[in-house]
Amino acid sequence: MKAVEEKKTSTERDKKETILSVRNLVTKFYTEEGVVEALEGINFEVKKGEIYSLVGETGCGKSVTVKSILGLLERTGKVESGEAIFYRSSTLDRPVDLLSIKESRIRKIRGKDITYIPQDPSSSLNPVYTIKNQLLEIIRPHSDISKKEALEKAKELLEEVDLAPPENYLSKYPFQLSGGQKQRIIIAMALATEPSLIIADEPSTALDVTVEAKVLDLMEELIASHDTSLILITHNLGVVAQISDRIGIMYAGRVIEVASTENIFYKPYHPYTFGLLKSVPSIKKREKELDFVKGLVPDLYDPPSGCRFHPRCEYQTDVCKEKKPPYEEVEPGHNVACYYSKEVKKDRREEDL
């Protein structure tokens, strides 16, 4: 019964309004060793109330994508072109391009309309300030409430992330808490300003498996109850299957396939997605040797020409080496960047995913 309900809501979400739309985002890093072409044209959009996952191997540009959008790139990184239109700014009544507005403007959106959950909770809280200090610091500047009201709000938030009684946690320093507790505090911070979008960068990788499951459940629950959207960055397909509505698969600085969770898992069109899914261990395939995507992630100092996946792709032909495949809609709401998506479709019928 519950599963049916969930399915229904996810199809409803497809029709909902877009809150963030990223187009042709190109980011490069200018290091002493050379130029890293980290992102070569990222396209995706996030709709109201949905959980959108960006999935890919380490180094494919997931974190760079969100840091580019939020203006949090380190000094060497530079957004070269593209746009990231945000439709739900509470300070401006019109859609804003996050990549071109002034630093002082984006600061009012960051931490207010869009919040960030970083990868490692342990290193993301400042070791020398109390939890209370670090919570109030996000609550107060973004609203006109008194210190007392802010403190009440902080307590509410801690209760919401199952840290009760809140008084026990407010006066603590980060080193006095466990990894799971710290991640809950970070989640509380992310919810503090009632944002319309939360971006979580591998929020659970640094945690134990049992804690990870709890934190993910909590996040899913809170996203629904606060009616916000979530961009979830991860390399873990299990996590993605569990909670996301739509998935974008990234490879070497590009989103190569975007579809609903069901479609990505059951009807992939891109050879890389197909390969990834075949590499997920399964009870049914127990006797067989585990499949994997052959080759390595390319060196982005000197990326392959054309489609960056071609050196590892079994479908590759000359056209793949010469020209970047266009990003096309193969089914409604299902976009792929590959010349041979039809062949993949044919092949995957023969394989039992």
Next chain:
Amino acid sequence: MVNKEYILKRLGLAVLVMFGVYTIGFTLTFVAPGNPAQAALGQKANKEAVEALEEQWGLNEPLPVQYKNYLINFINLDWGESFRYRGESVTGILASRYPKTMYYAVWSLVFAIVMSIPLGLIAAYKQNTWVDNLSVLVSQVGISIPNFWLGMLIIAILAVWLDLISVVPDVPTGSLWSFPGFFTHVTDYFGIIITLGTALMARNTRMTRSSTLDVLSEEYITMARAKGLKERTVVLKHALRNALIPVVTSIGFNLLLLFGGAVVVETVFGLNGIGKLYIDSIIRRDYPIIIALLLTYTIGVVFVNLIIDISYSVIDPRVQLR
């Protein structure tokens, strides 16, 4: 935070340290060749006079007895008379010298901190810009240039050539530590303060810069920015306090080097402070002064270290003083 037990434990340790320093210091002083009585009376003095003086000063006693006597007298605050300045009490001499050295040492420290922390912080924040290059240059030069050379340079330029300062500050000791004398006499001691403070400032700039660079690449700085905080808050609240943790240790350590520098600077500027007294007393084999300086200085070092450890625990809550 700081508790009574911790302070008591540290005081106990301090006693042990004092004892060790006294033993080593006494041995080095008394075993080194040279006879204070002979030195006081001159090479041509007759033997009887020298022996009489030795007896008066207790130098004919066996070393272990003298070792015991000096220690007991020090503890009883009966520090005796100087060998060199006959008839003057050691307490009186130290009381007239310490305030001068402390005065410019404190101001050198203030100069070093006030200059180095902002410079190091800005340099790290604006890495690879002209501010950063300037800070690297300043710290490189400051560390490399010897105190005595810088002192002479300052005398030559500021005192002799431009006639802006006097070489030897001629200020009554008492007014140095009064209000507003404490502030107005900075100009009199300007040359000394800069000479002594430069090395410390240079070292500290480098330390602040590198520790700020480390801190700025921490995840919690990205997090602070993601919260939408102003850059000023990110740097002054989140980065600075963490960056100061290693800097505080380094300041404490360098403060001790500062007193070593006092010997050189006082010689160059001809100031009668502790540094010059130390050197003169060693040359003239003025045992009571040497021992008193040694022990008072050690007390100072122990005290400074305690202050540093306490301030460390104030800056960094992870440090628990036990």
